[in-house]
Amino acid sequence: MDYRLYYWNIPFRGVFVELLLHEVGASYQRLDASEIYPEKSLQIDSPGMAPPYLYDYGMQKTIAQLPAIMLHLAQKYDYLPRSAEEQTMALKAILDCGDVLMEVTRFYGLQMWDKAAWETFRERRLSRWMQLFEKTGREYGLQQDRGFMLGNSISVADIAVTALFGTLTHCYPALAADLNRQAPSLAALIQRIEQRPALADFLAQQRQHYGRAYCGGDIERSLQQVLG
Structure with a gap:
């Protein structure tokens, strides 16, 4: 066993780590976040405010914060681009993804969605985020039938x-x-990545298990209401 991943019984932030673990062929055990959060969260190395947490058996240390986990795994398994510029862009992509998660859930459920607020966000912010990722990929050669976010090779981005x-x-x-x-x-x-042999079976099993569940709680219920 290479890792233990602690997260809730939903995809949301946890699926980022799981996709990367499956892509690189690492073995891991998935455990409920309640085994650490919140009571034991201050007892781990470099404690984090919230899941996911990844315990690395090789270094015998727990890593918190999704961007830190992704960067750690990308460095360890050579899933960072070669140039310093592209490595910076890979980190930016991870951080941008985190910002989208925060916005989609209205700061993780601090507020709930209503129809008017959601439609404004969907038309102005979410569409702009999509365009932003598209523009970045195309600047590095991404096309509809070939390429990756940051050049000719797959990366953590x-x-x-x-x-x-x-x-x-x-x-x-x-x-x-x-x-x-x-x-x-x-x-x-995204369709090409999801069809990669290392990921396709995992995604099929995960989606069968979770169905359409996304982030959980009242904020997910408000998303379901505004999206029909």
Whole structure:
């Protein structure tokens, strides 16, 4: 066993880590976040405020914060681009994904969605996020039938955007048309990534297990209401 991953029984942020672990062929045990959070969260190395947490058996240390976990695994398994510029862009992609998660859930459920607020966000912010990722990918050669986010090779950036938009459009199919319209090259990339042999079986099993469940709680119920 290479890792223990602590997260809730939903995809949301946890699927980012799981996709990367499956892509690199690492073995891991998935445990409920309640085994650490909140009571024991201050007892781990470099404690984090909230899940996911990843315990690395090799270094015998727990890592918190999703971007830190993704960067750790990307460095360890050579899923960072070669140049310093592209490595910076890979980190930016991960951080941008985190910002989208925060906005989609209205700061993780601090507020609930109503129809008017959601439609404004969908038309102005979410569409702009899609265009932003599309523009970045195309600047590095991404096209609808080939390429990756940051050049000719897969990187952690591709895994991150797939975890973000692949999960979002699976859980809320109405958003798939938005993605195809605003970011056609990105939409095609996500389909290619999801069909990779290391990921296809995992995603099929996960989606059978979770169905359309996304982030849980009242905020998910408000998303379901505004998206029909």
